[in-house]
Amino acid sequence: MERLQKVIARAGVASRRKSEELIKEGKVKVNGKIVTELGVKVTSSDRVEVNGIQIEKEEPVYFLLYKPRGVISSVSDDKGRKVVTDFFPYQQERIFPVGRLDYDTSGLLLLTNDGEFANLLMHPRNEIEKTYVAKTKGIPSKENLRKLERGIRLEDGKTAPAKVKMLSVDKQKQTAIIEIIIHEGRNRQVRRMFEAIGHEVLKLKREKYGFLTLHGLSAGDARELTHHEVKLLRGLSLESTKKNS
Template sequence: MERLQKVIANAGITSRRKAEQLIIDGRVRVNHQIVKELGTKVSFQDIVEVDDIPIEKQTKSHTFLFYKPRGVISSVKDEKDRKTVTSFFEDFDYRLYPVGRLDYDTSGLILMTNDGDLANGLMHPRNKVDKVYVAKIAGFLTKDEIRQLQKGVVIDGKKTSPAKVKVISSDSKKKTSIVRLTIHEGRNHQVKNMFKAVGHPVDKLSREQYAFLDQTSLVSGKYRELSRQEVAQLKELIVK
């Protein structure tokens, strides 16, 4: 007999802590009955379902690189019934979850996986996994503003970690610039808030690289499954 949350986590659906929340939220059934008791134990003979999908259909790990379009929510469900990243994977017979988030109006690369340990490892701040964004901003960055972004700016009372900044181009007529920003943090609206902190609101934003993975061969709304080698490389980025 094993604790229910451990069985769910071992199936690669999500982390044990998030599995506990799934149970509390009433999204887990044992033998077709909703179970909300965290101390519940189950055996291999019991039928365990998460969101009405038996976990035995989710035991093999899958990780996809997905090019999220603008106007799509980076979550499993949305209270406003807007399109979510999981809606692009509805025909699969296993559940996938987004690794972190991209804003509703931000396009670009996001990982989708049913490997809870991989997801949590990649999102943990200590592992400092680089994400590369390209932003169209208002105005032109000065050398001092670039240095501020590189050293870190204060957002909500907390300084951001050092970033890499490169101005790709500037449009003197439209008074806009295209800037590449590399960070490893994942705070809410971080890229937009960083540029806002130095006086340059973001007009358009896209994530073009996640760790060593880039958007080559992908267009908006499309995805590809990562190879075993790519998954192994991602796991090498995670501190044990």
């Protein structure tokens, strides 16, 4: 048996928190009866309805996608642009991206139909490291890179300390390749961090998410996470959230 809100979230209807709100608001029925208590547990044979529509109890699935540039981290786009779920044309489960990568950013992105898992990974206190490689216009000085390492003031507050490493420079073209590791997930954060020290990011790629890498994948390729990888991600998230609570 599983908690009702977890079943709703796993079906991809809403996040765990939103599922709890739906239950409290009397919008959820179990076997034809309205349920408003959060402690209710259901089995796979129970009929669950949200806003009068029976949910499809999907098995949880977890994917790693090498997102190309020029793709929206969403399940749909009103402008008709390519979205990440277009790379899963035969996937029956209603998967969605865990967090996002900007339209012009490539790299590692996770997708799932497990709302609880997604919320766990995106929790503000989660400190799973994300490794990016940026190509910058101009060559940042060592002092400016140290500013990024210490944390830099942005319009939405100071960033947490980052790990920064200069990988290469092209003095003729006046560009640099820099690795930066952060654990926050603010909107366009890496680009804004470099802009704050006076350097535009020309290209950006997320190469690692925790222990996960893009090894063996080309842009547009995807693979399913193993049970062990999912378990490790849960463990990392729970450990980090507990440490920072």
